[in-house]
Amino acid sequence: MKSIGKLIAVILISSIAFSACKKPLEYPLVPNIDFKSIVGVKDANGKDQYLQVTIGFTDGDGDIGYFSPESGLNDPMFDFPADATNPYYTNFKVKTYRMINNVWTVDTVDLSARIPYLTPLGSNKALKGEIQRELPLDIGLVNDTFYYEIFIYDRSLHQSNTVKTSNIVINT
Template sequence: MKNLLKYAAGAFILALALSSCREEPNYSDVPAITFDRIEQYTYTANKITRDTLIIAVDFQDGDGNLGLDRIGPDGTQSGPDFEPPFNPGSQYFYNFFAIPQVKRGNTYTSLPEINGRFPKLSMDGKPEPLEGEIRYTITSFSTDAYPFADTIRFEVYIYDRDLNKSNVVYTDDIVLYQGL
């Protein structure tokens, strides 16, 4: 029994030492994204069919400076994440860009982009490598605005707080209003 405790303690210390040697990943400070999936939820209310779409992209970022506050500390659009270059009307006000593209034959035609903000992913503000998934929900597809069951895809990219643009990815094709 005495030997068992001695060896168990030694094994624990060795495991602890080896786990503390884990190297941090070495990602670029420019965010990189990969398309993961697009989820489609279709429902009808008051004779209008609507699609809610969720675009999921995986990301890697070397300094972890992803995300912007959606609202300032005082409950309004104030604070550092609403001052230039992130001020309303600026091209950097949004940090998630999804450009719907309608498929016509073998070509795609872009529609007006659907942009939004995803929140800060590192709360302590320290530069550190981050990886994970961003899920962005789009609820604006309805038969009153988009009357046809079109095949669409999205061109997607993000910006970090240093204004670095990620690579561009494309979602899989989906057919609107087919989830019923």
């Protein structure tokens, strides 16, 4: 009886020990994103102040995001020039579409932004998470319908897939 009890104890302890060992996350090196949500954040008068968009992402080597330009820790190609002529200054890319006379039209406003540095410490750099961004809105929009196409770059310049948000009606 004692040997059966010991055997059960060994099996139980082994099961717990093996279940505690997590397999490292593994994802492709090219980031992959998926659309989660887009919501209008309203002020006290019920007007949309800004949009909050959420995307999910995975990246196999975790090279997502930049340090602040002032830190001097980024590859200079990500920080200079610090304007729209540098395609990698922003790594969260947004293309805006607006319904005008029942036709989807590309809006010229650039809502692209920089994702902060997200690389984890340790040997397993694979990342899975969500990124939330606030998209500013122009004043005076009345029942205007928009959607957005979004993709991201990692620091190896891998471009993710592009996702499309759902349509959203905006009143500012």
